Amino acid sequence: MDQSEIDTLLAGGTKSPKKPKISAPVKDPVPVPPVLAAEPHAEPKADGSGHVISELDTVTAVTERESNKVMDQLDQIGQLVNRQQLLITEIMAHEGAQAPDIQKVVHEVMSAGKEIQDKVFEAMDLMQFQDITRQKLERILHHLRQIHDYIVDLLGTGLKSESQRPSISHTIAQTGTTPDENKAHADAVIEAFKSKKKG
Amino acid sequence: MKILIVDDSSTMRRIIINTLSRIGYTDVVEGDNGKSGLERLGQGGVEMIITDWNMPEMDGLEFVKTVRVQNPVIPILMVTTNAAKEDIVEALQAGVNNYVVKPFTPETLKEKIESLLG
Numbered sequence: 001m002d003q004s005e006i007d008t009l010l011a012g013g014t015k016s017p018k019k020p021k022i023s024a025p026v027k028d029p030v031p032v033p034p035v036l037a038a039e040p041h042a043e044p045k046a047d048g049s050g051h052v053i054s055e056l057d058t059v060t061a062v063t064e065r066e067s068n069k070v071m072d073q074l075d076q077i078g079q080l081v082n083r084q085q086l087l088i089t090e091i092m093a094h095e096g097a098q099a100p101d102i103q104k105v106v107h108e109v110m111s112a113g114k115e116i117q118d119k120v121f122e123a124m125d126l127m128q129f130q131d132i133t134r135q136k137l138e139r140i141l142h143h144l145r146q147i148h149d150y151i152v153d154l155l156g157t158g159l160k161s162e163s164q165r166p167s168i169s170h171t172i173a174q175t176g177t178t179p180d181e182n183k184a185h186a187d188a189v190i191e192a193f194k195s196k197k198k199g
Numbered sequence: 200m201k202i203l204i205v206d207d208s209s210t211m212r213r214i215i216i217n218t219l220s221r222i223g224y225t226d227v228v229e230g231d232n233g234k235s236g237l238e239r240l241g242q243g244g245v246e247m248i249i250t251d252w253n254m255p256e257m258d259g260l261e262f263v264k265t266v267r268v269q270n271p272v273i274p275i276l277m278v279t280t281n282a283a284k285e286d287i288v289e290a291l292q293a294g295v296n297n298y299v300v301k302p303f304t305p306e307t308l309k310e311k312i313e314s315l316l317g
Contacts, residue, residue: 182300
């Protein structure tokens, strides 16, 4: 997310700054960067409600897109390391590279390349935080929508929030950020279920 | 072996695809919700399903139930943030063969896939 996107989000998420003293209606008062305009739910509802909901939707969409950019970069690093390994293998086949000292250095370079590759994979795995954070935000959005729809019902005006939303987890209290922290618990439940089914 | 990955997060699909490729599974098809997952499944050739739970249009639980009506044997692994005991039980009752809670390590995904295929 670049600075202009952050600024736009911050501007939309809080009260508008002082309005310019312009008497004539402004056709396009806030230029929306194309990058945000393209996101789903980026536009607030016509009745002005659901603004926070649409802003949070934008945040989740933007973070997913940016996460994919990070994944692209990691993919490229991985490919470059692969290419480097291939080139080193070719070098090792040359007659001049058979000296023990050279072979030792080449092996060290290969080993370092393998370590980089492992770190790239680890970094990719850590990108799971994006999906987990998104789902936590979805849960907050779900509650905001419920409040919003309740008020709409109460006042008998405005539009209800859209219905096509992802289902949400019943609780986020148990959703951690450390890989496999729920594995033992899940495995125990699966085992108990299977034993019960057999019995 | 062709594996169907159903998840509305493109980041998560990439993570799963990367993990699968590291353990030798490169034939992958994708869906971003239960409905598109069913469409992919209908095209044939899928031998295993990895699905998320929380998705728009058709969630993972409904997807699994629908798949099980048509295909009672295909291995299904659910990979989700839902960690509550009642969620895991509900998924197993719906027809899921195994269950992974996000975030996971590649070793866990590998272990679960191998246990399903073994």
